[in-house]
Amino acid sequence: MLSSKRREPVFSVSTDWLIAGLVITVAVAFACSLVAFVRFDRRTAAGAAMALVVALLLAACARPAPSDPEYNEKEIKGRPTLVVSVSDKELRDKKETEFAFKVAGIPFVVANDRLHTILEGDLIVRDELWGGFSFLSVLPDITPFTDHDVYLFGRPSTESNFISITVERFCPTFREMADCDAKANIATIFSTGPYIALSDDWPIEPVAGLTPFLHERQSGNDPTKYEPKRDIYDIGDTMNPDRDSYVSCDRIEHVPVPHCEHRFIWKGALRVKLTYKRSNIHNWREIYLKSLQTLEDMTTQVPGTSGKETVYFPKEYYHG
Secondary structure, three states: OOOOOOOOOOOOHHHHHHHHHHHHHHHHHHHHHHHHHOOOOHHHHHHHHHHHHHHHHHHHHOOOOOOOOOOOEEEEOOEEEEEEOOOOHHHHHHOOEEEEEEEOOEEEEEEOOOEOEEEEEOOOOOOOEOOEEEEEEEOOOOEOOOHHHHHHHOOOHHHOOEEEEEEEEOOOOOOOHHHOOHHHHHHHHHHHOOEEOOOOOOOOOOOOOEEEEEEEEOOOOOHHHOOEEEEEEEEOOOOOOOOOEEEEEEOOOOOOOOEEEEEEEEOOOEEEEEEEEHHHHHHHHHHHHHHHHHHHHHHHOOOOOOOOEEEEOOHHHOOO
16 A cells, blocks of 8 residues: 655646746747837847747746655545555654545545545535545554554564554435435345345354344355355344345455445445455454444544544645
């Protein structure tokens, strides 16, 4: 993951060409006026005009180079994009930066010792993220990363116990919320995806508070001779057709370190995904509640009150 730096405001390429064109036009016009009012031979006039054009172009291009930026920034299809990583030692050592942004109108303030994501600005609502963000924490208490955790981040997952929390809008800004039905979307996933009814041939580990209701088969398998790669649990002691959340877990036969994903709708506008090792599944409820509390804390934090530098994204990063 790339390190995260903040870029000094600079002109875009198209703006630079526009300025250069204007400079040339002014230079030529000024040179022509010299010809009209000063009597000397054409070769001298042409040389003076060319010298003036070159001088003005050099002056226009000789703006000071930006200072070493604090965060790296790039653009994807015109959207301002900021890459933030907990594995960035320089940024982590500062421990004094927080990022403020909105997703689906909901404000968040997240410190740099958690964020591990690519922030992308929305082109329609310019103070919001286009999609969402992710951050990392450590189980069981959903704590921020320490230097030791960053070291473990580059080690095999058997040596750590991390949780990745992803928050994203389920309704794009170009659509009305009334046109986005999250529950209907989940129902469509299970009715049209590669999911198969439970089978005694492939038992699912029982988990208190969760109800097994589907297998996800491997893509391309014959549905009549499937081998499931994931187990799907409903939330609660009984199946709920009107579900807005579920848990899916890798089966141990397919991956050496199976993980689970707990997906749910939050605040009526956001999709949240909690990803952690399957060995934690019996603590799913505790992990869920602590994750919710962490998210709530991020939405109630007032920017600038923690004593950290606040980076407002993406509003300050648009080019024009």
